[in-house]
Amino acid sequence: DSGVTQTPKHLITATGQRVTLRCSPRSGDLSVYWYQQSLDQGLQFLIQYYNGEERAKGNILERFSAQQFPDLHSELNLSSLELGDSALYFCASSPRGFTNEKLFFGSGTQLSVL
Amino acid sequence: GQQLNQSPQSMFIQEGEDVSMNCTSSSIFNTWLWYKQDPGEGPVLLIALYKAGELTSNGRLTAQFGITRKDSFLNISASIPSDVGIYFCAAETSGSRLTFGEGTQLTVNP
Numbered sequence: 001d002s003g004v005t006q007t008p009k010h011l012i013t014a015t016g017q018r019v020t021l022r023c024s025p026r027s028g029d030l031s032v033y034w035y036q037q038s039l040d041q042g043l044q045f046l047i048q049y050y051n052g053e054e055r056a057k058g059n060i061l062e063r064f065s066a067q068q069f070p071d072l073h074s075e076l077n078l079s080s081l082e083l084g085d086s087a088l089y090f091c092a093s094s095p096r097g098f099t100n101e102k103l104f105f106g107s108g109t110q111l112s113v114l
Numbered sequence: 115g116q117q118l119n120q121s122p123q124s125m126f127i128q129e130g131e132d133v134s135m136n137c138t139s140s141s142i143f144n145t146w147l148w149y150k151q152d153p154g155e156g157p158v159l160l161i162a163l164y165k166a167g168e169l170t171s172n173g174r175l176t177a178q179f180g181i182t183r184k185d186s187f188l189n190i191s192a193s194i195p196s197d198v199g200i201y202f203c204a205a206e207t208s209g210s211r212l213t214f215g216e217g218t219q220l221t222v223n224p
Contacts, residue, residue: 002156033211042120042202043157043214056211090156099206100145100164105156 003027006091006106014114018079021109023091025072029104031055031097032074034066037088037108049074050097078111086113117141120203120215127193128223135218136187137203146179146186147204147212157202161188193222 003026013019025032034046036059045058049068060066063081068074078085088108094101120137127133137146145164149157161172163179163186170177176189186205190197203215 002158004156035214042216043204045211045213048211058211092156099211102147102159102162103212105149105158107154107156 002104002106004091004093004104004106006089006109008109009107010110010112012112012114013081015081015083017081017113018077019081019111021076021078021089021091021111023074023076023093023106025074025091025093026104029093029095030072031094031101032068032072033092033094033103034060034074034076035090035092035105037090038086043090046076048097055097081113083113086111118203118205118213118215120218122218123216124219124221126221126223129193129195131193133190133193133197133220134187135201135203135220136185137205137215138185139205140184141207142183143205143207144183145206146177147206148175148177148186148188149202149204149214151200151202151217153199160201190220193220195222195224198222 005024007022031050033048035043046060048056066076090108092103092105148160151157161177166183168179174191200217202217206212
């Protein structure tokens with residue numbers, strides 16, 4: 001158990017819909033990262049937050065947004081969903097968000113867009 | 115952007131055999147990491163390497179940070195069925211985010 005909690009574990013929705021994925025980091029970790037894992041691609045970095053502020057942005061679509069709340073949990077919002085958005089979405093956390101810190105991953109949310 | 119080329123993409127081996135996989139890049143990195151992902155789970159860190167030439171072991175696993183800082187390998191000795199999973203290399207350099215390879219799917223036949 002990594003200590004990172006993601007909910008829900010599975011999500012099935014239709015094209016055009018909007019969903020919210022939730023992540024609670026390990027106790028004491030201030031930084032949260034979101035990754036997308038598709039079948040034909042490895043882990044793609046989406047976005048990072050540190051103590052409530054956006055720190056780095058990766059290949060995140062404009063239809064996607066995220067935030068980190070004062071209690072340090074984070075939510076990833078995916079809107080106007082398309083079939084190609086079907087993927088595993090992972091949240092990871094680290095203590096201070098430095099680039100050489102080890103990341104601890106949650107078990108992921110499997111999103112299926114039908 | 116920075117890209118990691120991980121090989122092989124998949125491996126089918128017999129229990130007891132040794133395994134070797136590697137990652138290469140045209141970019142120089144400061145840190146190399148190896149993760150394992152079990153089915154239905156997130157990646158778990160196996161080994162972290164912070165210095166060029168560093169050789170680090172974790173049980174039956176051994177990994178090395180290449181001298182050129184552009185590559186790394188992971189060896190698994192005397193494989194067992196629970197070694198099954200996807201192995202990812204990952205690397206970072208100052209000011210950049212962690213970049214992941216595309217993974218090596220390992221199957222171990224008892």
